[in-house]
Structure formats: structure tokens, C-alpha cells
Amino acid sequence: xxxxxxxxxxxxxxxxxxxxxxxxxxxxxxxxxxxxxxxxxxxxxxxxxxxxxxxxxxxxxxxxxxxxxxxxxxxxxxxxxxxxxxxxxxxxxxxxxxxxxxxxxxxxxxxxxxxxxxxxxxxxxxxxxxxxxxxxxxxxxxxxxxxxxxxxxxxxxxxxxxxxxxxxxxxxxxxxxxxxxxxxxxxxxxxxxxxxxxxxxxxxx
Amino acid sequence: xxxxxxxxxxxxxxxxxxxxxxxxxxxxxxxxxxxxxxxxxxxxxxxxxxxxxxxxxxxxxxxxxxxxxxxxxxxxxxxxxxxxxxxxxxxxxxxxxxxxxxxxxxxxxxxxxxxxxxxxxxxxxxxxxxxxxxxxxxxxxxxxxxxxxxxxxxxxxxxxxxxxxxxxxxxxxxxxxxxxxxxxxxxxxxxxxxxxxxxxxxxxxxxxxxxxxxx
Numbered sequence: 456x457x458x459x460x461x462x463x464x465x466x467x468x469x470x471x472x473x474x475x476x477x478x479x480x481x482x483x484x485x486x487x488x489x490x491x492x493x494x495x496x497x498x499x500x501x502x503x504x505x506x507x508x509x510x511x512x513x514x515x516x517x518x519x520x521x522x523x524x525x526x527x528x529x530x531x532x533x534x535x536x537x538x539x540x541x542x543x544x545x546x547x548x549x550x551x552x553x554x555x556x557x558x559x560x561x562x563x564x565x566x567x568x569x570x571x572x573x574x575x576x577x578x579x580x581x582x583x584x585x586x587x588x589x590x591x592x593x594x595x596x597x598x599x600x601x602x603x604x605x606x607x608x609x610x611x612x613x614x615x616x617x618x619x620x621x622x623x624x625x626x627x628x629x630x631x632x633x634x635x636x637x638x639x640x641x642x643x644x645x646x647x648x649x650x651x652x653x654x655x656x657x658x659x660x
Numbered sequence: 661x662x663x664x665x666x667x668x669x670x671x672x673x674x675x676x677x678x679x680x681x682x683x684x685x686x687x688x689x690x691x692x693x694x695x696x697x698x699x700x701x702x703x704x705x706x707x708x709x710x711x712x713x714x715x716x717x718x719x720x721x722x723x724x725x726x727x728x729x730x731x732x733x734x735x736x737x738x739x740x741x742x743x744x745x746x747x748x749x750x751x752x753x754x755x756x757x758x759x760x761x762x763x764x765x766x767x768x769x770x771x772x773x774x775x776x777x778x779x780x781x782x783x784x785x786x787x788x789x790x791x792x793x794x795x796x797x798x799x800x801x802x803x804x805x806x807x808x809x810x811x812x813x814x815x816x817x818x819x820x821x822x823x824x825x826x827x828x829x830x831x832x833x834x835x836x837x838x839x840x841x842x843x844x845x846x847x848x849x850x851x852x853x854x855x856x857x858x859x860x861x862x863x864x865x866x867x868x869x870x871x872x873x874x875x
Contacts, residue, residue, distance in 0.1 A: 632777070634777040637849045
């Protein structure tokens with residue numbers, strides 16, 4: 456399926472939606488559609504219900520963490536080079552989270568179409584619209600993303616942690632997650648684990 | 661009593677024994693495991709109870725669905741941190757005398773998930789373990805071997821004296837604190853009364869790593 460034509464078809468039918476093609480330069484060439492969160496639900500409904508598309512099956516939902524770049528010089532250089540506007544520059548500094556949906560059509564036997572949605576940052580503005588009302592199969596997977604990445608899906612029928620316990624506060628799949636330090640006993644320690652074990656044994660083995 | 665004399669008397673049809681022998685014989689011959697499994701090791705445990713390996717030969721065929729009726733906890737599988745409090749609670753609900761077999765790499769140390777954030781690094785951090793079986797998963801023969809090792813251990817226990825088992829010593833605990841779900845990890849991360857980090861030599865040759873900090 457041609458993503459360009461799909462994009463223009465969605466834009467014609469869902470006025471006011473923000474769509475952008477994210478190209479994948481690798482061999483797999485799985486290009487995806489970056490979807491603005493504001494009209495995401497309408498776009499999803501259109502993809503599911505339009506006669507020619509009928510994307511009735513959401514096979515996978517996953518999250519991605521894009522932390523802020525650590526080297527500030529690089530950000531500045533990029534900002535100057537591409538002359539980003541203020542909003543995009545801020546997004547560069549704070550990083551963001553992303554949810555990725557893989558859609559197929561059982562009826563028309565086509566797919567996948569890959570949808571992406573970005574949060575505004577990684578701390579406060581981490582809300583995205585839930586697509587569970589459109590595809591029921593996204594229920595547990597959006598809960599998993601909420602649990603492990605910390606994206607809050609507005610409109611989800613039952614947004615609770617699914618893998619970790621309710622009292623847990625961290626989001627383990629984020630790249631800056633600090634795991635609990637229970638490295639007292641590591642019989643075959645090496646590299647990072649060796650360093651952590653040594654800290655438990657007074658700095659030296 | 662002299663062992664040779666005992667054997668001779670047995671040949672003549674006279675059976676002699678001691679209270680300790682009878683008591684240990686009774687305990688080791690009716691070890692009823694608690695009926696629960698945590699991961700793939702449980703499949704091997706189930707296979708052990710079936711006709712091919714036939715755990716019933718060791719008096720352990722009755723898997724009890726209630727901890728109140730069980731003597732033996734076979735911790736068969738990965739203990740996630742979310743599951744650990746329930747395992748400790750089940751152990752606490754078992755009446756004394758009770759024994760624990762830690763089956764497989766995960767139950768011993770966390771196994772392949774040892775350096776993850778969500779798997780407990782061995783059930784012995786919270787409850788005392790009698791027998792460890794390595795393997796991923798251990799074969800039924802290994803579980804049977806663990807059973808026989810546990811039976812030997814029970815057979816050798818003294819009913820009196822300082823070395824008597826825990827259930828005959830009122831000063832020893834029969835219940836252990838259940839960890840709580842904390843904000844970042846289980847609290848406490850281990851029970852220092854039960855578990856001490858084994859002393860291992862973790863030094864490496866200085867060629868492998870920079871000079872700072874290591875012998």
C-alpha cells in the first residue's frame with residue numbers, strides 16, 4: 456500500500472488531522488505515519504471503518520523512549536543547521552516518548568500500516584489518546600506501555616499497571632531507569648555488574 | 661545400639677528401633693508437596709509425579725492444594741518480585757515441620773533473569789532452603805535426587821541437642837517476614853536473618869579492567 460496515497464486519503468476524510476510520513480531508510484523500508492494526537496481517534500476510526508481500508512486488526516502496540524540528547528553542543532549545532540522553531544528545539548532538549556501501532560486488515564488482506572504518536576516531553580506532558588476504543592486488542596498493550604514507559608493513554612477503559620505492582624513508581628523500559636541495587640551476590644560478575652558487586656563488598660573484591 | 665547387633669536381631673525376627681528413627685522415618689516417607697508451580701520447572705515437576713518417573717515411590721505423590729496440609733514446598737520456577745510475597749506467605753502458612761526445595765536456576769539465583777529488575781534473585785533471600793537443584797529446568801531425575809537428598813537429611817536429624825531441627829526448637833522462627841511492595845523494589849530486598857551473600861572471590865586479573873579500585 457502506498458503511504459503517500461493513504462496519507463492524502465486520510466487527510467481528505469479527516470479534516471484537521473496532522474500526518475507526517477516517517478521514512479525508514481533501512482532495507483526493510485517500513486515507513487510509518489506520524490499522527491498528531493489531537494485527531495488521532497478519528498483517524499483510527501477512519502482507518503478501521505473506511506470501505507477500501509478496513510484495518511480491523513491491531514497486531515502490536517509498543518513504546519519507544521527518546522531521551523534528551525546528552526551533549527548540548529550537538530543539539531545547538533543541529534538547531535542552527537536546521538533552523539528549528541522554538542517548539543521543536545524544546546522537544547529536542549526534553550526528549551519524548553512514542554507509541555507505535557501496527558495495523559493489518561484481515562478482510563482486505565493488506566498491511567501493515569504503522570502509526571506513531573509522540574508525547575510532548577517525558578515528564579509532565581506524557582498524555583496520548585488511547586486507541587483501545589477502536590481496537591480492543593490494544594488494551595493490555597497500552598497498559599504495558601503505561602507501566603513500562605509511562606505514557607498516559609486518555610480514554611483507556613482500565614489504565615492500570617499490568618506487569619509491575621501498583622505501588623511501583625518507576626518506568627523500567629525508559630533509558631534513564633535506575634534498577635534496584637541487589638547485586639550482593641554475583642558469582643560470574645563482569646563489567647557493570649562486577650562494579651556494582653564490588654560496591655557491595657566495600658569497593659574491592 | 662550397635663548396628664551389627666541390630667542387623668543380627670532383625671535376621672532373627674526381632675525388630676529394634678529408636679523413637680528418633682521412627683519419627684524421622686515417618687516424616688521422610690510422607691513428604692507431601694504443596695501443589696503449585698511458577699514457571700517451566702513446574703512442567704518437569706509435574707512430569708516427575710506422573711507414571712514414567714513416579715514420585716509416589718518416595719511417598720510424595722500427594723500434592724496438596726492447601727499449604728495447611730503440605731510438608732514440602734518445591735519452588736519450581738522464576739519468582740518475579742510481584743510473586744515473591746505470595747510465595748513467602750504460602751510458606752508461612754505451612755505447618756512445621758516444613759522443607760523447601762529450590763528447583764532450577766531461577767529459584768536458586770534468578771537464573772537467566774538475574775540481572776533484570778523484576779525477578780527475585782533466589783527464594784533463599786526470604787525463606788530457608790533445604791535443597792538446591794541446578795538446571796534449566798532440572799530433569800525429573802534431578803528432582804528425584806533432590807527428594808532422596810532431603811530424605812537423607814531428615815533421616816540424619818537429631819531430636820534433641822543443639823543440632824535439632826528448627827521445628828523442635830521453640831527459639832527458632834517458623835514464619836518469616838513477608839516483603840512489601842515498595843516504590844522501587846521489594847522492601848526489604850532480602851531477609852538478613854535468613855540470607856547472607858555467599859562469599860565469592862570476584863577479583864579479576866588487572867588486565868581485564870582499569871587499575872582503579874580492584875585488587
